[in-house]
Amino acid sequence: MAVFEHKQLWESIADQLRDEILDGRLAAGSRLLETELADRFGVSRGPVRDALNDLARQGLAEDLPRRGTFVSSLSERDLEEVYVLRRAIEEAAVRLAIAKASDDDIANMYECLVEAEEAYGRADLPGAWEADMAFHRTYCRMSGNGRLLALFEGLASQTVLLMRTALATHASLAWTPPVDLHRRIADAVAARDVERAISAVGEHYQYTQDRLNASGGRASGETAAGTAAATAAGTAAAAAGQRPASGSR
Amino acid sequence: MAVFEHKQLWESIADQLRDEILDGRLAAGSRLLETELADRFGVSRGPVRDALNDLARQGLAEDLPRRGTFVSSLSERDLEEVYVLRRAIEEAAVRLAIAKASDDDIANMYECLVEAEEAYGRADLPGAWEADMAFHRTYCRMSGNGRLLALFEGLASQTVLLMRTALATHASLAWTPPVDLHRRIADAVAARDVERAISAVGEHYQYTQDRLNASGGRASGETAAGTAAATAAGTAAAAAGQRPASGSR
DNA sequence: CGGAGGCTAACTGTTGACAATCGTCATGTC
DNA sequence: GACATGACGATTGTCAACAGTTAGCCTCCG
Numbered sequence: 001m002a003v004f005e006h007k008q009l010w011e012s013i014a015d016q017l018r019d020e021i022l023d024g025r026l027a028a029g030s031r032l033l034e035t036e037l038a039d040r041f042g043v044s045r046g047p048v049r050d051a052l053n054d055l056a057r058q059g060l061a062e063d064l065p066r067r068g069t070f071v072s073s074l075s076e077r078d079l080e081e082v083y084v085l086r087r088a089i090e091e092a093a094v095r096l097a098i099a100k101a102s103d104d105d106i107a108n109m110y111e112c113l114v115e116a117e118e119a120y121g122r123a124d125l126p127g128a129w130e131a132d133m134a135f136h137r138t139y140c141r142m143s144g145n146g147r148l149l150a151l152f153e154g155l156a157s158q159t160v161l162l163m164r165t166a167l168a169t170h171a172s173l174a175w176t177p178p179v180d181l182h183r184r185i186a187d188a189v190a191a192r193d194v195e196r197a198i199s200a201v202g203e204h205y206q207y208t209q210d211r212l213n214a215s216g217g218r219a220s221g222e223t224a225a226g227t228a229a230a231t232a233a234g235t236a237a238a239a240a241g242q243r244p245a246s247g248s249r
Numbered sequence: 250m251a252v253f254e255h256k257q258l259w260e261s262i263a264d265q266l267r268d269e270i271l272d273g274r275l276a277a278g279s280r281l282l283e284t285e286l287a288d289r290f291g292v293s294r295g296p297v298r299d300a301l302n303d304l305a306r307q308g309l310a311e312d313l314p315r316r317g318t319f320v321s322s323l324s325e326r327d328l329e330e331v332y333v334l335r336r337a338i339e340e341a342a343v344r345l346a347i348a349k350a351s352d353d354d355i356a357n358m359y360e361c362l363v364e365a366e367e368a369y370g371r372a373d374l375p376g377a378w379e380a381d382m383a384f385h386r387t388y389c390r391m392s393g394n395g396r397l398l399a400l401f402e403g404l405a406s407q408t409v410l411l412m413r414t415a416l417a418t419h420a421s422l423a424w425t426p427p428v429d430l431h432r433r434i435a436d437a438v439a440a441r442d443v444e445r446a447i448s449a450v451g452e453h454y455q456y457t458q459d460r461l462n463a464s465g466g467r468a469s470g471e472t473a474a475g476t477a478a479a480t481a482a483g484t485a486a487a488a489a490g491q492r493p494a495s496g497s498r
Numbered sequence: 499c500g501g502a503g504g505c506t507a508a509c510t511g512t513t514g515a516c517a518a519t520c521g522t523c524a525t526g527t528c
Numbered sequence: 529g530a531c532a533t534g535a536c537g538a539t540t541g542t543c544a545a546c547a548g549t550t551a552g553c554c555t556c557c558g
Contacts, residue, residue, distance in 0.1 A: 008314060009512075034540070044513045045540090053299075057306055059396075065257055066519060066540060081396045088341035092333055147308075147330045151400070258542075283510070293543045294510090315510060315549060 010050035013041055017051060021060050021071055021161060028073040028165045032061060058154040060161060074162045079212060082162070086155050087205040089148055090136065094197040097142035098189055106190050109138040113186050117179050129160060135182055139189060166212075178207050259299035262290055266300060270309050270320055270410060277322035277414045281310060307403040309410060323411045328461060331411070335404050336454040338397055339385065343446040346391035347438055355439050358387040362435050366428050378409060384431055388438060415461075427456050 007015075017037075020026045032052055038045045052069045055061035059082075063069045074082075097105075116131030133156045140152040181204040188197035266286075269275045281301055287294045301318045304310035308331075312318045323331075346354075365380035382405045389401040430453040437446035 035538095046512055046514095049540095050302075050511095053302060067521085068539070081394045084341055084345065084392075084394055085338065085396055085400070088337040089334065092337035096333065145330045145333055147334055151334070284508090295542055298510095299541095316551085317509070 008050075009043055009047040010054065013037070013043070013047055014051035014054045016041075017055060018058075018060060018157070021055070022157065022164070024164050024168070026071050028071050028161070030071050032069045032071065034068075059158045072158070072161065074158060074165065076212070078158070079162050079166075080209070082155050082158050083205055083209055086136075086152070086159070087201065089151055089155075090140065090201050090205075091198045093140045093143040093145070093148055093152070094185065094189055094201055095143075095194055096145060096148075097139040098192045098194050098197060100144050101139075101142050101189065101192075105138070105142050106186075109135065109142075109186055109189065112138050113179075113182055116182065120179055129163065132182070133160065135186075139185075178204060181207055257299075258292055258296040259303065262286070262292070262296055262300035263303045265290075266304060267307075267309060267406070270304070271406065271413070273413050273417070275320050277320050277410070279320050281318045281320065283317075308407045321407070321410065323407060323414065325461070327407070328411050328415075329458070331404050331407050332454055332458055335385075335401070335408070336450065338400055338404075339389065339450050339454075340447045342389045342392040342394070342397055342401070343434065343438055343450055344392075344443055345394060345397075346388040347441045347443050347446060349393050350388075350391050350438065350441075354387070354391050355435075358384065358391075358435055358438065361387050362428075362431055365431065369428055378412065381431070382409065384435075388434075427453060430456055 017026070017032070026032075032055075034045045034048050034052070037048045037051075041048065052061055052063065056063045056069060060072055061069050062072050072078075101109075112131055112135040116128055116135055119127035119131050136156065137149075137152060140149050143149070181200065185197060185200040185204060188200050266275070266281070275281075281304075283294045283297050283301070286297045286301075290297065301310055301312065305312045305318060309321055310318050311321050321327075350358075361380055361384040365377055365384055368376035368380050385405065386398075386401060389398050392398070430449065434446060434449040434453060437449050
């Protein structure tokens, strides 16, 4: 469908930075200097500004006025926020997707599913995550709701970022994508059973949150400035800036 | 609480433009010239660009690369997209709000409710809409989910814009806010009955979409199919209640 | 008279520079 | 010795200007 559509400069920059953030090359909390990036990409600060703006809009960067932008360091609280929204919109998505899905769409959905299962079988965690997201994206796209899809993209990016940082800090959390729950979603959509699809999505997120509550509670204590973490939970940490903030629970 | 936090230039500009768009002073589809606005506000094009960016992010303006930005002219399809998302996130919102709401919160919610009813009684439609939105915003804020609230704000703005244009084009649509349905939501939240609250939200949007389909909805069997499916789906069965994050303040 | 092609004008994308602001460090005082 | 005060450096917010592209119009040809 697409004609050439030259990408704007800031778009290319944003894509590049997005990749680096999600790959982990740009660690959470690291500073994103406008001048430095402008120098690095060989452009002026304008496009860099726009790119950072886009990243902030998507939740991958945090912009503190007059102080700079930093790679988002998402906390468990952020994770919970993201998951609540993902569950909400994905339940709506399957509801619509079932009404609109063509056979091709459903076949495509299953393709993503087996790809994820294979990647997981190969112990290729990054690949499994990617395929996992592709699966979720499939029915979000099927919904035919552009706003919903855009919203999903942002939340998915934040999820990936968060998973990466979580895995980096307490490596014991060997996250296993819930492939069987995915299959239940897919089957329900294929059977065009709205109720079952919605509850399958709900179960998926229930499982996910349980997993994270189980593993996240114990390991997050080590955030340098003990005083801040102990007393003022969210707001102080956010204002203080770039250290990976620990959620309080 | 808030320290002074001086507003950035672009923020003031965005607020001003937002007001004008929602007031109807800037008609849907009208062009937003960077140079002209810069001249008008007595600033350079930079802050204006940022402001327009923000408006576009919120869905109030549309940015066509290399061609300019225009005030969004939302169609019925857009309306449907917005309402699907609003329903999804508001169902999630009441679920959380019930777990976290203090008595003050609930009192505040009822205040918004009676305000809306009074405004509607006075045949003050704009006032009723505003209070309507304030009511919805109440429990979105109660959810304690910042992302959810931000999302709601954007969708609410788009709703207002759309209502305005719809009312302008076919004036026969004398839109009546569903005050009784609002009260059902409020009562369910106050009673801390999750199931009832969620289904009340669902009914609210069901009613709203029916109203709009009745008055506006010709063209596109596609959207009609979508609404029909959503209708048939009924209210989602929520999985077991999730643990409220212990939390802020 | 209708359509294709080129020209002009205007606007956006991008650039480099200036100035205000914030954080950091050093100094002075209690 | 610890805290408050001041200056410095660095970085963002803002500005004015340049260049490329787009839309509209006019002309020319069939």
